[in-house]
Amino acid sequence: MKLEIFGFIKDTIELLEKKEEKLQEKVFDLNNFFEREFSDKDYFLNVNHRIKSPMSLKEKILRNNYYLKYNNPHTFLMNLPDLIGVRLECRFIEDETKIYKDIVRIFDNKSEGGYYYNSDDPSILLKLDDIQPQVQKNGFEIYKVDGKVFCEGDLFKFELQIKSLVNIFWGEVEHKILYKNYNYMLMENFYRDIMSSIKGNMTMIDRQLMILHDHLNEVNSNKESGRIKQFESMLAKIIYEIYSVKIKEKLGFVVDFRNTCNLIMNYITKKERPSERSEYLLLITNILIRFNEIADDSLNFDEYLSFEREIKFDNDFCSRIGTSILDVINRDFRWNMLFRIIFDIEKGNNAEDFEGFVIFLRERFLVKLKPELAALSILENEERNLIEEGLMSYIADIFTMNIDIDFMNNDNIERLNDIILNLVRNLKSYKQWEDEKEIIKERLFMSYTMNP
Known part of the structure; x- marks a missing residue:
């Protein structure tokens, strides 16, 4: 009974x-x-x-x-x-x-x-x-x-x-380690001392985050971009810490993917396009919440990445770049790791995230190229568009020669942008572009490959 x-x-x-x-x-x-x-x-x-x-x-x-x-x-x-x-x-x-x-x-x-x-x-x-x-x-x-x-x-x-x-995270730690784990009861005082120490450290982290938040939110807009870069650098380091642990647990060793983390952080922040300081602060806060959610999740680095539907591209540049990446995404570990982390951090559809990343890459070049072409008053709009398409095609040519993930690094893209802008500034007319575009292409390739 x-x-x-x-x-x-x-x-x-x-x-x-x-x-x-x-x-x-x-x-x-x-x-x-x-x-x-x-x-x-x-x-x-x-x-x-x-x-x-x-x-x-x-x-x-x-x-x-x-x-x-x-x-x-x-x-x-x-x-x-x-x-x-x-x-x-x-x-x-x-x-x-x-x-x-x-x-x-x-x-x-x-x-x-x-x-x-x-x-x-x-x-x-x-x-x-x-x-x-x-x-x-x-x-x-x-x-x-x-x-x-x-x-x-x-x-x-x-x-x-x-x-x-901080207190949400602390509550989870305490609940699972002390409240729910009765194996610790014989040494409860010892563990409470340890937990008190952890709580103190987390309170310090809260203060540090508050200082960073206030620092970012200062009125002096002249230093705004510098503070944003510092904050993004900190978040990139958090990504590295989270996923280096996951990689070591799964593979038994850690690879150096710090540049990849910087790229991921840059992609996430640029994708959301925060236009005001308050929007940027909200974005950073949501990223921190997401990091807290995924910190303890397991991740398989030895499985194929899959997509919910066929990947679609809106233009020639995205199609060439995207198709090249898709060809190696499940054969090259670094490419696989890049998108595996992006898909893990971003909630939603893998196909949309992949398409969004390729668009982000395209805009990394257009953000400087478009204003430079617009400044050339001697060109008609249609002529500017044709020169833009031609230069973007040359960039795709460089990428598809090797399909190296280091091509995406910030320093590399900035260097390539500088080369392109110097070539554009020397244009005096659209006829010059038509006459010299093959020479311009050759100069671009030579400048890029001679300074890898």
Whole structure:
């Protein structure tokens, strides 16, 4: 005969499954409410939510003896303080306080028992009379607010947390190493000391990121491009650290792919085309979030890359470059690694990412070539277009001679751009281009190959 507690667990899980549709509806409402209220705050990142899973519920009942505290599953479920979990995510630890102050401002109507609500949605209540941030058992602070939400006769409880990127990561580490791992209990004090040290280091990282953020956000626009390059360099190093570990785990050794990481970072930032400082800061923040998501994921560097559909190209340059890369992408390790990392970082469609990368490469040349051609007032628009197509064809010729990934490096592209611009500046007419384009092509090839 089974213990009664297991009958209680079974009935509770069945009740949870019956109310799942209601719970999902209220989680959706909570998510929308907080997204609506905070979407215009630059320090706000995201709303994350979850409903207690059956396994988590079972574990909680066993660990806390809830069977002895409640008469029936319904009473227990309605009184479980974190049946629903909602997390408001922000960039830095200091931003947690900003969000909490916004919460107090938004929930400005008092109800009973220290709870407050917003007139736009009176079904959501938050207990704001408690001291915040709360001090946890581990001695660290957290913004954790008790909440209640009404739904068709039921009153579900939820827990609202406010966490910065560093504290999100810290919470995962602590939860998995101490809270969920009972093998450490015999040496708990030792491990808590170690965890305290880790927490201190992560707080320092938060401060460093804040300093970098403020540095990037300074008003002096004369130094803006330099700060952006510094920030992109830092992110490229993070890519290298993340994937060098993955490569070593899989292959047993690490290759030097620092130039590849710089190229990947340059591609990601240029692809999004941030036009204002605030957009760039948001992009960098989202990149950091993505790095946090993929840091522990495994990645196979010994498998073929595949695409969801046939790759399409809009012009001759992209077609020649793209087709050449596709021909070696599953034969050359460095090409394979480049796109494997891009596909891992970028969420979505591999085919679209590949096409976007080839377009990015084309624009790396056009960004300087187009203004230089536009400055030649002696040319008609059609003549400029023909010269542009001819020069881009020459660049494709150089690339397809070797299909070397080092062709993509920033220094190499800058050098090739300089050579092309010097040749363009010597043009006096379109007739000169027609008469000398083969000579120009030869000069371009010679200048490039003589200074590899």
